[in-house]
Structure formats: C-alpha cells, structure tokens
Amino acid sequence: MTTLAAAQKAPLDSRTGKPRRPRHPYRAALATARGRTGLGLVLLVVLAGLLAPLLAGHGPTDQSALALAGPGTPGHPLGTDDLGRDLLARLLHGIRADLGIIAVAVPLGAVLGCLLALAAACHPLADTVVQRAFDLVLAFPGLILALAVTAILGPGRVPVILVIALAEIPVFGRLLRTGILVQRGREYVTAARVGGTSGGRILTRHILPNAADPLVVQFAVSLTVAVFIEGAMSFLGVGVRPPEPTLGAVLSQSMPYLAQAPHFAAGPLVTVTALVLGLSLTAEALSREIRR
Amino acid sequence: MRGYLLRRLPSALFVLLLASLLVFAVLRLVPGDPAAVLAGPDASAEAEAAIRASLGLDDPLPAQYARWIGGLLTGDLGPSYAIGGRTADLIGDGIGATVELTLGALLFVIVLGAAFGMVGATSRNRWLRGTVRILTTGALAVPPFVTGVLLVLLFAVLLGVLPPGGRVPLLTAPDLGVQYLLLPALCLALPSAAVLGRYLEDSIGRALSEDYVRTATAAGIAPRRLLWRHALPNALPPVVTLLGMQTGHLLGGAVLVEAIFAWPGLGQLAEQALVRRDYPVVQDLLLLLVTVFVLVQLVTDLVHAWLDPRIRWE
C-alpha cells in the first residue's frame, strides 16, 4: 500500500495549507470511543477513591452493633459488614488504598524492569544474568513469594507494593528487552552512532522512546494485575495492615458471607470489574492506535 | 535439536542454582522456625532447643545448604520437618493432583481461550462478540477465590450436580475424577483463558492483516479457509509462548484454587509447609516448580519452532 501510505505521510491542514502536525498516537487512542469509555470508567473509579473522605458518611473502621445490615439501610446505603462497619465507606477507602498501592507499585516495577533491561542492553554478560533473573522471578510462584516477603517484612503497604513490583519487573523487563533488540537493528540507531551520539544516549534518548509503546499498553494491563495481586494477598492474610480496607480485604472478608449476605461482596466486585474493563479498553485502544 | 537443548542446559542449570540459593536464603530470613512450630504453643524453651538440635538446625547455614543439595543430587529428599513423612512421599502424593489440575485447567484455557479468541477476531455478530467480551472481562475482573466460591455455590450447593471439593484421582476412577476436576480446573483456568483469548484475537487480527493473506484473498481462497489454514498457523506461535507463561501462572495460582476446592495438590502442600516452616518441603517444592517452569519454557520454545519453519535449531 505504498500509495496510500505515502498519501497519508504528509497531510496538509485544510485551512493553512501547511503540513498538519499529527496528533500523538496516545492522545488519538484516548479520543476513540473505546479509549474514551475505558478512560471514563477508570476515572470514575479513581474519582471515587480520591473523594472517598468526602463521599463516605462514616469512617471506614468505625464499628457498630449493626452487623451485616443489607443495602438501603438508613445511613448505610450499601449496608454494613460483619463488624458493623459501613460498606460504602470501606469500599471508597478501599479503592483509595488500592489506588495508592498500584500507583506506586506498578510504576516501580516498570521502572526497575526497564532499568534492568537497559543494563542488560549494555553488555552480553549483564544480559544473560538479567535474563536468568527474570526467568527466576517468573518461575517463582507469586503467592508463595508474597507469603515469604510479608513474613520477612511484616504487614503493611510496603510488602504488597514490593510483591507487585517484583512480579512486574520481569514483565516490563522482557518487553523492553525485546523492544530494544528490535530497535537496535533499526537504521536510525546506526545513524545516531555514526552521528557521534554516545552509547548511553542512544539507548536512553533514541531507543527507549521508540521501544516504549508496548510498555504503555502493558502498563494498563499491569494495573489490573496489581489489583488482582492485592486481592490475593489480602485473601491469604498478608495484605495491607488491618483494619484499613482495600478492595481485596473487603472482598476476602465478605467470602464467608457470600451465601447469606451477597451485598457484602458486590461493591468490590463491581468496582474491580469496572476498573478491569476500563483499563483493558484503554489498553486496547492504545495498542490499536500504536499499531497503525 | 539436541544441540539446541544442550545449549539451553547451562542457563537452565544456572536458574536452578539461583533458585536454590534464593529459596534457601528466603526461608532462613522468614521469622519463625520449624522447631518452634513443632514445639507448639505451650512448649518450653528446652523442648524447642531439643527439637532444633534434632533437626540439625544448629548447624552452620552452608552446611545445611550443602546437606540439602547433596541430598537432592543423591536423590534423597530427606524427612519433612513439620508435616511428617518423607519429603519425597509428600511431593509424590501431591504432584499427581497438581498435574491433573494443571492439565485440566490448561485444557480449559486452550478450549475457552480459543473460543474467545476466534469469536472476538472473526465473528460479525455484535451480540456474540459482546457476550464474549463480558465473559472475558468477568473472568479477568473476578478473582479466582470469588469465582471458586460462586462455582461451588451454583453447581454443588444449589444444583447439586458436582461435588463441592476434594479429589478422586482421574486414573483410578475417570468418571468420578472428572466430576471432581471440573470446577477447580475451570476456576483456575478462567483468568488465563481470558488473557489467552484476548491475545489470540489480537494475534489473529494481526495475521489477517498481513500481506500473504492479501495474496491468498487475491487467489480466491475462501475466508474460512483463509482463517484456519493461512492466518491461524501464523497467529499461533506467539500464543504458544503466552500459553507457556500461563502454565507457570496456573502452577503458581493453584495455591488459592486448591484451598477453595480442597484439592490435595502441591499448592496446598507448599502453603502448609511454608506456614509450618517445613524447610525441606518448601525448598524441594519451589525448586521443583522452578524446574517445571524452566522445562515448560523449553517445551514452549520447541513447539514454537515446530510451528514456525523459519526457526531452526541453530
């Protein structure tokens, strides 16, 4: 399709007649219907989390004698949990806590993974070591790792963040490594080398931005994975320090009551679904636009 | 192919060595020790010390590590500290269950993933595509521990058609074994199936936009055949790689699912052993899982190469 491709290469602005600056693909992606729906869902959840203190009528850890009240109870729109805590407050603060975790953990994992991939790109020996280290982390059962890390560090956000980051390191690292290998063969890299640009600058300023596209998509995917890991850790009792609510904590607390009080589990489930749907739609929109 | 395998061997061994060191070190860093577990909540310090000594936990760490590796190399996994019995027997008992569950789940992953992916990539029916999207989103959004409980409530408690948990080995009683296997395998498989389906959809989409598909279209080949015989063989290799990774996830994710369905596999054993600080069992198990993962990766590569004639064992 040389013809079409060439025709689209240099679009001209209809008004000025000057070449039009194409929109950045990420922005274009988020402007599609898919991207807009995805982003909207994500923003909705994020907003709920950010505004938790304003929206919740109760403290998330305030207990009362009113245990397992159903939804629609006066003062407790979503009902209460087994210890008589307001489920709406726990849900909103749970979202807030989850956001706090994944907003740190996933970027941390991504950055560390990318740094390792960059280090691997510098020397074949480093590459071997880093690759095997990635294999090792991937091979290690994640939940066992979670149990061990929490046992060593004690409870709290830090181990949860660490476990998520650790799980994400090889994912991002491998992805970037592949990207670097592909980009390295590209002619613009040779051009930069011939142009005297140093190896480090080639890697960071030339290759990295071009290899980043799949990372952006993966980032959205990893955010959902992170919510999952948080949930599984809470379920195993190694999540965030109680009584602080997280989506996973509320969900795992609700499990014994699934038969008698299904509303207990509904809030976090709906939220996680919205988040996963939103992020996956966003990721899809991004990957479609990037592939163009 | 043999040359290829030989070349992969050193790095595989290197990973195993790293894994053994890591497992050993992490276990020693985790607070609490098997002697305290064995001694129980009402034991005296004296009892604990006696147990410690009897387990050889007072030896220097390098000696303990050497003892472990030496045992492994001679095929003697030694006794379990806190669970009882010999480590080899414990693992041997669990491995059948885990293999059964993983393979069952893998089958679900492949069947469901293929169905999701094919529908997503090729169906013109908006409703069908929408349904699949809802299913995959649900599978991705609802954690396995919730799915598991819901499946049990539906199929075992409400409908009463499948047992709520437990296991009958598939080999001893296939008709019963399958019924026990269905729910846990499905529960374990769902997220991976959704991931695979999404990926397959994407991969087929990519393959369908390749030049050779245009060539085949221009030659008058029917769309159905185009999909199955031309696009799919090209879409599969990366999917196989993903499947390899997902097998690792299945093995790792078994901890939760096995607990929910009372499935006596290695996941439960690992959790038990870790909770009780049964060092030999945890060490051997984790090393086994890493080995399996490495092997799965190797098999994945072989399958990948088998599917793609451009890759040869060089």
Next chain:
Amino acid sequence: MTETRPSTPTAPTRRATLRAAGGGALLLGLGVTGCRSAVSEAGSPAGEAGEAGKASTEPRRGGTLSVAVNADFTPSLLFAQSAQSLQQRLIYNTLTRYDDRLKPQPELATSWEYAKDGRSLTLALRTGVTFHDGRPFTADDVIFAVENLQSPLRAAQLRATAAVVTGFEKRGDHELVLKLAHPVNNLFDLFEFMIIADRNSVEDAVTGKRLNGTGPFRLTRWSPGSGLSLRRNETYWRPGRPYLDGVELRVVPQADALLSSLRTGQSQLSFSVPGKNLSVVAATPELAISQYSTGGGAVYLGVNTTVAPLDDKTVRQALAWAIDRERILKQVLGGYGLASAAPWPKSSPAFTEAGRTHYTHNPGKARELLRSAGHTRLDLPLLHVNLPGETAVAEAVQYDLRQIGVHVTLQPTDSAAAQKNLISQNMPGLWTMGHGFAQVQPSTLAVSAYPFNEAKNTSRFRSAAYTKVVREAWTGPAEGARANALREKITDTLLDEAFIIDLAIRGSVQVSARKLHGVTLNKFTYLNLDDAYLAG
C-alpha cells in the same frame, strides 16, 4: 451436649428437579456421561434398607462417615495437642475418659487406686486388647506411653504432669504402679490426653507411615493434604463396636468450602465450621448443630507486663473493662460460645458466673482507670495471627480500645512466627490468641498452658503469690472445699492481675447430618465414634 433430634424426612421437590435438570444439562454439555455421579456417590451411605423414620431410632451397622476437617493430620505432632486431634481416639485409645463432671471412666484402664500419700497410683489394665497388628496390649505399652511424653522432642503439653511420674512397677502384664514425685491432681488429664501407641512402631507413627493402636478404626491411608481413610477394626475390644464400616477425615481448609461440603452432603460431620457460618447451617434442614459445654478454647488478649505502661495493673484492668465481649461473641463468633472474663468454660469446676462477668463492657470505667493511672492516650502494638477469624477479633478489640483512647496498631503475623514469639516471650505490648486447657482440671491450665504458666509465660508476669497458689492447686486434692478455694484464688489472681484478659470461650460446635447419631468428643477433642451410626 444436646442430643440431635430424629430427622424428619423431607423431599424438597423443587430442589430435586433443579438438581436433575441442571445435572443432566451440565454433564451432557461437558460430555461427561459417566455412569456414576460424584455427588450421589459421596452423599449416600451404604445400604439404604428400611424406612427412614424407623431406621433413625436404633443403631445400625454399616456406612462410611465423612468428617470435614480444616487442617490435615500432622504425624509429627501425634503426641502433642495439634490443630486437628479428631483421629486420636479413632485409631488409639486412652487409659481413661472423663464424663461430663470430670469423673474418670474406664477405657484401657479398668480401675485405679491412689496410695494414701498420693505418691503412687495403681492401675488395672484391660485384658484381651490387641493392637491392630495383633500384638496384645500390656503394661509395657503404658510405661512407654508415659516415658514417650516425658521426652521434650514430643512437645506434649502435659509433659509437666508426665514428668511427675518417676518410676514404674509392673505387676504382671495388666497391673502397673506409677510412682509420683509429688502428689498431683491432674493425672487423669494425662490419661485423657495420652494415646496408647504401639511402642515398636513409634518412629513410623510420627512420620505418618503406620499408625498402630488399639482403637476402633485402623488407618488405611493417610493422603497428605487430602486426609485420613480409616476402616473398622474387626477385632476391637468393645464387642459389636464400632457400628460404622469406615471413617474418612476429609481436609477442607477453606471455611466456606467446608460449609459447602456439609451442605451438599459430601461430609456428614464437622467441628470446624466457624461461628459466623453457622447461621447458614441453621437454615439447612439436613444439618443439625449442637454444642459441647467444654467450649473450643478461649480467645484472650495477652498483655506484656514488661512494656510500659502495661506494667501498671490499673492500665491492664482498664483494657479489660474496655472490651465489648458480647459484641465479639455475636459478630466474630457468630453468637456460639460464651463471653467471659475468666478462662473457664461452663463445664469447668472453676467456672463461676461472678468470674465470667467480672469485667463487662464499661468504657467509662475503663477511661477512668486509665486517667487514674495518668494516661489519656496510649499507642500500642497488637500482634495477631493473620487468619480471617483472628483478624476479626483483633479488629474488634482495636476498635473498642480506641474508644477509651488506646490506639492500637495491628500486627498480623503468620502462625509460625506468632508461635515463635509466643514461646520465646517476644510478644509486643498486646496480642490476641486462643488458649486451651481450661476444660479439664483447672490446675492443668497454669502448669500446661503456656500463657498462664507461673514460672515462665509470655506476659513475663511473675508473682510469688501466683506461683504459690498454682503449685498448691496442682498438688492438692482434685475435689472438695480446699480445691474450690484454691481455684477461686487462681481465678481472682488472673482477673485482678489481668495479664491474660480473657474475652470469650469459643463454642465447641458440632455440625452433623441429622441422620448421624452417637457422636462424642473427649475433653481434648478426640473424636469418639464407638457408638456412632448413620440412620437411613
């Protein structure tokens, strides 16, 4: 325990229809057209002869009972009290068993007599008893059992009592004199606790390979993670017993899965259903709930008395007043059990209503006590085991303490690490856990339950008065006014010093299929199925 009522056979037609329709569709859809169903296979006992109504009234032979347990058998803890001891009395026997009023009744020991000075005990042993491998049971087996428990490697909780036995005198194969270092009043606790295992195969026993006992059932197989399979011992010394052909102990670690196992009829008996799930059981017509008055251990708030300001008794008492025990009972334990400030269950001779209600929920008084000790706000750590039920207790305690200005940071810890902290006296300021050993002779609590140990306990509480009263209660008589006075003194000390603040006695709740009858537990939750039978 309350007797389960005869079941009324009801056949919910809607359910049956659903089951048939759903089952057919699912099995067809999945291409599984096996001739057997795993559901009916597990659900129905063998031999369904006789009318249902009639059959439920009298014992009948046959059938396999499936018991759902939440933890697997741990062979290395065979001689200690472990999370799961149901199989002990199935495979083994003990020398004696307590009745409901803690009166010993004969088992392998048929009669016993104390010497006047209380320094020796003569036991007459049952004749004609054989181990599963056919070897006859003799006095040597008892000697071995006691010596075995004296070994620190066995980590038996009643080691202190076993250690009092300093010598044995055999009079033939079936009479034995135990020499005691000093008089003790909880020797029968030991006999209730101590299983008589084959002395020749003890190493095989602690690795789970071979369990050779004299009990009503033989071990067919232990499948780690899955459970134990037992079949009837045809040569059991009680003629005509047991009624059951076999017993399966089915490991179901997750509480909700365990509940499902019971609701679907896959299992017919469990003692591991958490209190908060019992409302679902109550709504299931096929299942019956009954409680044992011995309780299932107590939930307590431990206090490290060496951490300021918890070294001040007033502060500890303030904590004891702050907690709403009734709420914990209702919300965390599902209402099954007993809110109690003292460690004793209702069955214990030491139980008094005054002791139970010594502390009630009184935040005002608690704040006042705190203020009198010079505090308005305290920040303290609280360790708890990171299991769901334990976490809920800790959360409830945390909330109640916050109301009096004590701000608690929870430290969820996995059970192994918690145990290590417990026995190495490394607990932080506060912790919540459970303790046992209050259901037998009250004196056992302070000598065998580590939290209450006078010499060395996790709270690092030492007091000459406590030591004195504990020793006196242990070596003194088991009954009578003096015994009662000593017990009362122990209770008073515990309540006053408040280094262990008891919150509630867990209910020991049995959930069973209505067609199951004749189940009992001993005081150490050994399951006794000698007289159990499945009615049609």
Next chain:
Amino acid sequence: MTTPPLLEVQGLDVEFTTPDGGALHAVREVSFTLRRGETLAVVGESGSGKSTTALALLRMLPGTGRITGGAVRLDGQDLATADEPALRAVRGARVGMVFQDPMTALNPVLTVGRHLDEVLRAHGGRDRKARRTRAVELLALVGIPDPERRLDDHPHQFSGGQRQRVLIAMALAGEPDILLADEPTTALDATVQDQILTLLGDLTRTTGTALVLITHNMGVVARACDRVLVMYGGTVVEDGPTAEVLSRPRHPYTAGLLAAVPRLSAPSGTRLTGIPGTPPDLSLPLAGCAFAARCTLAEARCHTAAPTLTEVAGTGGDTVTGTATGAGTGTDTGSVRAACLLAAERTDPLPPPPPPARIDRPAPGAVVLRAEGLRKTYKSRRRSFTALDHVSLTLAAGETLGIVGESGSGKSTLARVLAHAHPADGGRILLDGQDVTRPGRAALHSVRRRVQMVFQDPYASLNPRMTVGEIVAEPLRAFGTVAPGERAERVAELLRLVGLDPAAADRHPRSFSGGQRQRVGIARALAPEPAVLICDEPVSALDVSVQAQIVGLLTDLQRDLGLALVFIAHDLAVVRQVSHRIAVMHEGRIVETAAADELCERPRDPYTRALLAAAPEPVPVRARLPVGAVSA
C-alpha cells in the same frame, strides 16, 4: 477492434476515511479498457493511486477503502457491485494478482507446494495428486529449477526472485484471463528484474493472458508493455501506446517524469532534471488539474478547470473526432489520450527536454580516504557470509566515487565499514594518511567528525520520536562543535543549506515527504562539517522526480563544501551522472574500477556488462540504442 473489451473500467472512484474522519479521494474518475492478451502498464509515482486502482479492481481495498463510484466490468459483469462469492470466483480464477514484496506476500509457515495447492483447491482441483502434478508444472513454468523437490520448501528457503516466481505461479494457477502485477519487480535487483519481466512477457505471449503491470519505473514500462496509462494524483493523465507515449509525451507530467529518469547514456557530471514541488493532498477537494501546481506550462485556467481525458489530435489512425470522453469505449490502441487542457489544443508533441546540463565542478584534490584490503565476514552459528573480500579504494577531496552492485554485493557493508558503523575484520582504513581502522574512543570520535553518512531509507533512518531539529542537533551535541546556545541557529542554517524551511525544526519526521526526509538526513550528516560523505543508496527509495532533486543537492553541496562523496546505488544511470569514478562490486569484491564514462561505455568486466545490459531504459524497445552508444 470489434471484440468487446475483456475488462472495462469506467469512472472508478475510491475513497479512504482518514483517522480524523475526513475523506481521502485516492482514485478519481479512472477509466480504461483491456483487451484479451493485451499488456497494459499503469505508471505513476507514490500517491498516484495506481496500486489502489489495482486493488479496487478486485475489491480488495484495505481498511476503510471503498469504491464510491464507477464500474469495473469483466466480460460485462460489474465487479464493483458483485457479491463476495462472485468476487471469489473471479479472484485467482479470472484475474490473477502478483504483489510487490515477495518477502511478505508469501505465508511463512506454508510450503510453496501448499501455497499452490491452496489456490488449485480453491478453484476446483479435487484430486490431491493431480493438484500436486499441476503445482510442479506451474513451478517449472515460472522457471524454478528442480520443482518436484522445491515444492516442500518454505518461502524463506527461496531467493527474492524465486519467490516472485512462486507468486506468479500462484497467480497463474487458476489460468486467469488477466494477470494483475503490482510492482512485481520493485524489490528486485536489475538482473533479476530483467528475468522476471522476460518471464511475464513470455507467459502472456504463450498463454494469451492479458497483463496489467503497475509500476513506477518507466524503464519497466518500456520493457514490458504495449500500452501505458500514466497516473498522477489519483487520475489518469495520459493513456496510449508505450512507444508513442515514451517518445512523444503529450502531458507535461509524463514529459517531466521521462526527463527526470536518469539515462545510462547521460555522461558523468551532468545534472538530472527533476519536477519541483510535491504531489497534491488527496484529502482536499481538487479544483483544477492535479498537476497544475507543479506544471511549468500551467495557465490560470489549469487551476480552476479539471481537464478530462481526451484523445489527442494527430495520434492514432482512424478516430479523429478529438473528444472521446472518459466514458468512451473501445479506444483505439493506436491513439493517445491525455488529460490536459493545453495538450488537447495542441497537435505537436511537447518539446523534448533540454539536453542534460553540465555541472561545473572542481577537479578532485588530494586523497582523503583510502581503504586497503578490507575484509568483513558475518558469522552466524552455522554459516559465515563474506560481505567484503579484500576491498581497496581511494577517495579524493571533491571527488565522487560511485559504487554499484546488486543486493548482497557488499556495497552497504562497505559504506558501514567506511563510516565506522561496523568494524572491519581485516585490512586498513586511512583517513588523511592516518590509520583509523581500529580507532580508540577519542580517535573514533574525531574520525566520525570527518566521515559522515547518508542512509538509504529516509523513513527508517530518522528517529520517529525526535523532532527534525533534535535529529540535526544530535551530532552538534555529540561533537560539541557548537555552543549549546547557538545550536538552534546552526540547525536552521543546516536546514536552509539542504533546502528546507528552518521552521521545520520542531516537527517530527512523519510529517515530511520522502524527499524532505532525505534532506533532513543530509543536514544531519553535514552537521559536524565532515570531509567525507558516504551516501548509501540515498535516492533508491525516492520517486524519480524527487531523486533528481536530491542528487542535485548532493552535487551542489559537494561543489560548495568541497566534500568527498562515496555514492552507492544499484542504478548505474544515476551513478554515472554523479560520479567521477565508478567501482562495481560483486560478491564482496570490487570487480572493476574506472572513470565513470569509461566504465559505462567500455566495460571490461563481464559482470559490469551484464549490469549495463539489464538496466531498463525508458525508451521504446524498438527504438533502443545499442548499449554504450551516447546520444548527447
């Protein structure tokens, strides 16, 4: 004349939807007819709509593409409105199609035998054995040696030319009436191209298949087709017998295109004539003639009134009505039609292009770069491939050394070794007399300042994530030649030097056309003020009209800056025109070096002769001059 046309395209319109929702009118009002056995070339530059037209014929437009008007009648059946099954019956069976890139057009996981089998199966081949026999026949027909055995090989085991042959075999498998070949030889070397064109010619002659050949190469047109259709901006601008159109173009665009094609006969040191400007933006409505903006002859009315394709007076035999509209059927093969208001009024052909202008360039000076016995071997695990085998050359200041060779001859490797992008395995490189074969870190830096490189692919060699300004500034930053504060100014200066608006600095490469990008590449290479510029196929990815501009720019820069140039290309004609001396490479060796004119007129090496013979010239075959004869 009385046989109805096999294929009749009438007023075909194709539109695409752009990502921002606009319409891109890629093909406008295209009409032509094709008779049985006829060979028709569709020629045009990128963006002319020629490939889109070809795909539209079989309704295989990609993405958002759709036919918005017109008809495509195959023996009277309108394919533009036919349903899918009907189209499928046509595809492969009645119209066979050959695609441009043989590397991607074959399915990598299927054997060649399966490829053919699939097509045969789709068109009713029931018997498996019979299909296999036929597949062997087909492979033999397209000249694959040992077809029986090669049937089970996968595409990657074939060379590029062989793959193209396989594609042709696939297209012929259904014994179609029409073979639609979309740039079938563009990705191939000249000698292979020659073979493929010969094959196509033979096949159409022997089987009576009509051929539609889409190409941008006037030489290919001359070589292969009876009739030619010239497209520009999505419209047909000229249509007529090849010999007539090539020798007497009526449309100014055709004339310009022909003038821009470098001729082997043009001597060294002459200037190529390009067409200034860029093709129109097809997403905008077009008022007048699409070419008006670039036409030197354009008048005011050309910008407002769209010309229709009109038979030009004085051509053809009996039809002299003059205004055969686009809807006219059965145009005489002998007549020429042109879509030009001026051409319609003129009876004479356009004046011939002026003879190539001489460039006044200074004589080469002292030797700056010398290579002695360079060796380079690429090793994979099993086999090694010798890319350079004892290559020696010299380059003087102000001199242009042309290097020609086919793909795999090692010419690109030579460029990279000379530019120190890859190290040499053996031999010496001397820069200003100093050995710089294996420079240290600091020495390498100073070597790179002196030796710069321009790359073949203007799309791939510019970092898509950097602005043009950043790209050009990279060497400035790296070599520190200019203080950071003055960089912007220097970048602007460099952009002006290569003929770009300095305002282009903050735009990304993707908003530039190919030629403009190549200018950016040159600006980057010039940034460190090098003495030697190594140009690796700098114009082979560009359209001919743009190629002339870039070649002219390089020559001017050489003159103004005294650069020593290494000019690598596979097109001997371009190389002859720009080079002082030419070195011919073959299989890693330089087989012949001589002064440019000398080498082209009196080649000594047989390989050089073969190269010269294979070069397609945009001259009607019958009128072709013997190789080596100089016309100017």
